Amino acid sequence: MAENPDNSGTPETPEVTGADPATYTVAVIGGTGPQGKGLGYRFARHGHTVILGSRAAEKAETVAAEVTERLGGLDGAGAVSGATNEDAVAAASVVLLAVPYDGHDELVAALDLAGRTVISCVNPLAFDQRGAHGRVIDGGEGSAAESAQRLAPEAVVVGAFHNVSAVGLWSEEDYLDEDVIVVGDSVEAKQVAIDLAASVTGRPGVDGGKLRLARVLEPFTAVLISINRKYKAHSGIRVTGLGGH
Ligand SMILES: NC(=O)c1ccc[n+]([C@@H]2O[C@H](COP(=O)([O-])OP(=O)(O)OC[C@H]3O[C@@H](n4cnc5c(N)ncnc54)[C@H](OP(=O)(O)O)[C@@H]3O)[C@@H](O)[C@H]2O)c1
Structure with missing residues (x-):
């Protein structure tokens, strides 16, 4: 990612200093919920600047103070x-x-996301007597991440952190024993999520391919929820066979 060369109002992209890992300023939309708060906490632990967002600034400030205290x-x-x-x-x-996911499209359409790298961890799920299941988006030809990209064409959207549980993120563990799979159509944007994943798992995220594969990652969380219910656990995904990754 290059520095913002023209000072056009788009905030600076990561500061990359020598061999140090890149650090980012991350706005967390819905940062008062367990997933946004937990990811924000993990990112901040690893030196990233985090701004927790909310529909109500005061609510976000309260949660930010809670995360700061935990740090x-x-x-x-x-x-x-x-x-x-x-x-x-x-x-x-x-x-x-x-x-x-409910209200997601309206929110994304209302935000000025031009020029931003947008990471979606949104899982369109539903629950019935048989448990959790993925919702069908755009007749099976879409996903929340792809909807975000369509609604914010001047942003670059990637999908990541779908399968990481909020409980694990807020836990005492230094790192979660799992992988973060990142999907997207831009190598540069995927690299941002791959870097940020290291805050959560202690190793870079795994490049899982193109953005449309969010159609697989998002509903897969329903499988993890079923596993969690059966085993009274907080399961995650670990990708094997990657050699030195
Ligand atoms: N929880 C998990 O373990 C987990 C794991 C993986 C992925 N995810 C995904 O991460 C996302 C957030 O999960 P969560 O459990 O943190 O969700 P949540 O607690 O239900 O919601 C997060 C925040 O979103 C805001 N929000 C709620 N409805 C909204 C609306 N209609 N328009 C705008 N903002 C709204 C609220 O913040 P304000 O009221 O402060 O605006 C709320 O605190 C979901 O898409 C979920 O599928 C969750």
Whole structure:
């Protein structure tokens, strides 16, 4: 990712200094929910600046204070603040969508996401007597991540963190023993999520291919929810056979 060369109002992209890993400023839309808060906490632990967004700034500030307290003055941690979703987006180069699928399209359409790398972890799921299942999006030819890309054509959308549980993110474990699979049509944008995944798992995210494969990752979470119910666990995905990854 290149620095913003023209100072056109798009926030700076990551600071890359020598061999150090890139650090990002991440706006978390829906950052007051367990998934956004948990991912924000993990990112900040690894030096990324996090702005938790909400429809109500005060609510976001309260949750940001909770995350800051949990960081406990950790050396090298990034700052965590709270803001409205709109202000968070305006101050960040990377935007994480961590809102429920219901209302997602309206929210994405209303945000000015132009020029941002947008990471969607949104899982369109439904629940009935037989448990969790994936919702059919665009007659099976779409996904929440693809909808976000369609609604924000001047952003670059990738999918990641769909299969990571909020409980694990807020846990005491240093790293979660699982992988984050990243899908997207832009190598550069995928690299941002691949870098951020290291905050969660201790290793880079796994490039899972094109954005349309979000159609697989999103409903797969229903399988993990079923496994969790059966085994009273917080399961995740581990990709094997990648050699030194
Ligand atoms: N929870 C998990 O373990 C988990 C794991 C993987 C992926 N995910 C995905 O991550 C996303 C967030 O999950 P979550 O459990 O954190 O969800 P959540 O608690 O239901 O919602 C997150 C936040 O979204 C905002 N929100 C709710 N409805 C909204 C609407 N109609 N328009 C705009 N904002 C709205 C709320 O923030 P404000 O009221 O502050 O605006 C809420 O705190 C979901 O798509 C979920 O599928 C969750």
